[in-house]
Amino acid sequence: MEKKNGFLTELILNNPVFGLYLGICSALGITTALDNAVGMGIAVIIILTISNIVVSLIAPITPDEIHIPVYIVVIATLVTIVGLLMQAFMPSLYSTLGAFVDLIVVNCIILGRAEAYASSHNVKDSIRDGLMMGLAYTFAILAMSLIRQILGTGVLSLSNPLTQQTIFSLRLLPAGYEIPVLTSQTGAFLTFACLAAAVAAYKNSIDEKEAAAAKEAAKKAAADKAAKAKEAAAKAAAAKAAAAKAAAEKSSVKEGA
Amino acid sequence: MTIGSLFTILIGGMLINNIILARFIGMCPFMGVSTKLSSAVGMGIAVIFVVFGASVMSYLLYYFVLVPLNITYMRLISFILLIASFVQFVEMFIKKTSPSLYKSLGIYLPLITTNCAVLYVAIDNITQKYNLIETMVNSIGVPAGFMLVLVIFATIRERLSGNDVPKAFQGNPIAFVVAAIMAIAFGAFAGLV
Amino acid sequence: MPDWYKSAMNGLYAVLVAGVLLGLYVILMTLNKKTPVPEGCENLRPDCKACGIADCAVRVKYEEKEGANLK
Numbered sequence: 001m002e003k004k005n006g007f008l009t010e011l012i013l014n015n016p017v018f019g020l021y022l023g024i025c026s027a028l029g030i031t032t033a034l035d036n037a038v039g040m041g042i043a044v045i046i047i048l049t050i051s052n053i054v055v056s057l058i059a060p061i062t063p064d065e066i067h068i069p070v071y072i073v074v075i076a077t078l079v080t081i082v083g084l085l086m087q088a089f090m091p092s093l094y095s096t097l098g099a100f101v102d103l104i105v106v107n108c109i110i111l112g113r114a115e116a117y118a119s120s121h122n123v124k125d126s127i128r129d130g131l132m133m134g135l136a137y138t139f140a141i142l143a144m145s146l147i148r149q150i151l152g153t154g155v156l157s158l159s160n161p162l163t164q165q166t167i168f169s170l171r172l173l174p175a176g177y178e179i180p181v182l183t184s185q186t187g188a189f190l191t192f193a194c195l196a197a198a199v200a201a202y203k204n205s206i207d208e209k210e211a212a213a214a215k216e217a218a219k220k221a222a223a224d225k226a227a228k229a230k231e232a233a234a235k236a237a238a239a240k241a242a243a244a245k246a247a248a249e250k251s252s253v254k255e256g257a
Numbered sequence: 258m259t260i261g262s263l264f265t266i267l268i269g270g271m272l273i274n275n276i277i278l279a280r281f282i283g284m285c286p287f288m289g290v291s292t293k294l295s296s297a298v299g300m301g302i303a304v305i306f307v308v309f310g311a312s313v314m315s316y317l318l319y320y321f322v323l324v325p326l327n328i329t330y331m332r333l334i335s336f337i338l339l340i341a342s343f344v345q346f347v348e349m350f351i352k353k354t355s356p357s358l359y360k361s362l363g364i365y366l367p368l369i370t371t372n373c374a375v376l377y378v379a380i381d382n383i384t385q386k387y388n389l390i391e392t393m394v395n396s397i398g399v400p401a402g403f404m405l406v407l408v409i410f411a412t413i414r415e416r417l418s419g420n421d422v423p424k425a426f427q428g429n430p431i432a433f434v435v436a437a438i439m440a441i442a443f444g445a446f447a448g449l450v
Numbered sequence: 451m452p453d454w455y456k457s458a459m460n461g462l463y464a465v466l467v468a469g470v471l472l473g474l475y476v477i478l479m480t481l482n483k484k485t486p487v488p489e490g491c492e493n494l495r496p497d498c499k500a501c502g503i504a505d506c507a508v509r510v511k512y513e514e515k516e517g518a519n520l521k
Contacts, residue, residue: 021288021429025373028281069475072341073468076334084330099282102333102380106373108285185279185444189437193430201425326463338471345478349485356488363487 013206016133017140018199022108026100027141028188034158037145039093040100041138043086045131047078048110052130054078055118071114072105079105090161109137140195147191152182263394265450266387270398272446276374277406278439283374287407288429290365292418297411301404303365305397307347308378311340312396315379316389336379344369374403410439 016022023044030036054074062070083101086094094101104110113133118126150156154173159166181187276282283304290300315336323329348366351359369375378399382392413435422431 021285024284024288025281028284065480066476069338069341069472069479072337073334073472076337080330080333083333099377099380099384103282103373103377105333105337106376185281185440186437188281189433189440193426193433193437196433197423197425197430200427200430204424322467326467327460328464328467331464331467334468335471338468338475342471342475342478345475345482349478349482352482352485352488359488 011136011139012199013203015136015140015199016109017137018196019203021196022112023137024192025103026107027137027144028192030097030100031141031145031148031188031191032152032183033096033149034142034145034156035093035161036096037138037141038158039086039090039161040097041134041141043082043101044104044107044109044137045134047075047082047104048113048134048137049127049130051075051078051110051114052118052126053123055114056121056123056126059119067119068111068115071111071119075110075114076105092164093161109133143195144188144191147195148182148187151179152187153180154178263391266391266394267398268450270395271402271405272443273449275402275406275443275446276377276399277403278436278443280377282377283372283403286365286368286372286374287403287410288432290368290407290411292411292414294408294411294415296365297407298404299361300365300368301400301407303362303369304372304374304403305400307340307344307366307369308375308400309393309396310347311343311375312379312382312392313389314343315339316382316392319383332380332383337376340375340379374400406439406443410435413439 013019017024017027026040030040051071051074055071058070058074059067079102082104083094086097086101113129117129121129146156150172154175154177155169155171157166157169179187182191270276274280277284277287286300286304290296318335318339319329319332323331323335344366348363351362351366378396381399382395385391385395387395410432414432417431417435426434
């Protein structure tokens, strides 16, 4: 992670969901309510971080030919454990998320990070990378579910997954003004399209700014060069003139003598 | 179990609960290979073949190995390994027997290993408590729905490439808008069965 | 049979099944790698150059071969 931009900018620009289109299945499937997004986000952060730790530990002793099967087993074991824990302690969340808990195994972000990052970095960096990627994923599905829940049902609510008590429930849109289509499948695709386009537009504007800055810099450099050349030319001319003058003076002096 | 219930499973998997437009599974290859009609057809056939084979094998593994040994919690790990092995086997088999088939499908086979659709169908057959025949029907219906949507989508995207789309929407975002409109159309199948 | 024996056997079965499947996968993978690609298929390329999905296996191979960074 480069520390060039702010944390939030980094989260948006390098977002695995909107920028690279990784893990979009669950981002579309479970974002009808904030509860699901929070539960799924936490599960993914935990699995991603632990899988990154394990992979970075076992990478040096894994033969190169079998590294993908080994990583798959590691990830599948972790997902099984998390799934069983969820089933035991948050049965309602587990049944709403349905198959998407099991499908974390084939979530491209996790195997992708294990292969691309954790296998070649130390444990500390891998933990940071896992947390960062997990947070970016959670950020994306939170944004999706906020939009879909607020505009689709008009109510923003969050409940404790362990006890199913409602933590808060706010009515943000008056009844009759909500857009129910956003909670359907169509709404998932539309919300995703708009958010991905917004990220792309933001990226484009930054690129344009950078290009403009680069152009400006090039222009300035060219102008500097031109000015220097002019100066040099002027200097040369002045020197020539001075020389000519000196010569003339010399000759006049000579003539005078 | 009657012919009618089998037909319900087939239509339900293919159109009503379409794997892409209603359940959002298998989106990665859907967005990736739907830019051209020929590749959409190749990918669709490969997915039908692999989903069918892997689901039937997962079914047999589950009911003849995992259940008798009382280790059903190994479902996820054993299924993903089985699917990955099956894809490798299919690729090797096609390489040896039919170069022409490999030419048209070979490139899509490695893509399928990490395709959520295969794992999803294998697990779905277990959670729905289907028997072997219902498993077979479901494992044809679901990937057939995948191929149907993939082909329709590819034809739309071929047309889309010549259009003037706002810069931010170019590429994948406009494809998602198209998918949203297709989801409305497929919503009409809900009352079919 | 004592309880601990049952659960130990259960765990053993689980490890065995996973081990057998993992072995199967590794064997098939090495066999697949050894099998030569048929003639005329060496430079197969998908038609999905423009796709934004960075993780797809085909794309990774393509990037390696062409040295192209498609991000």
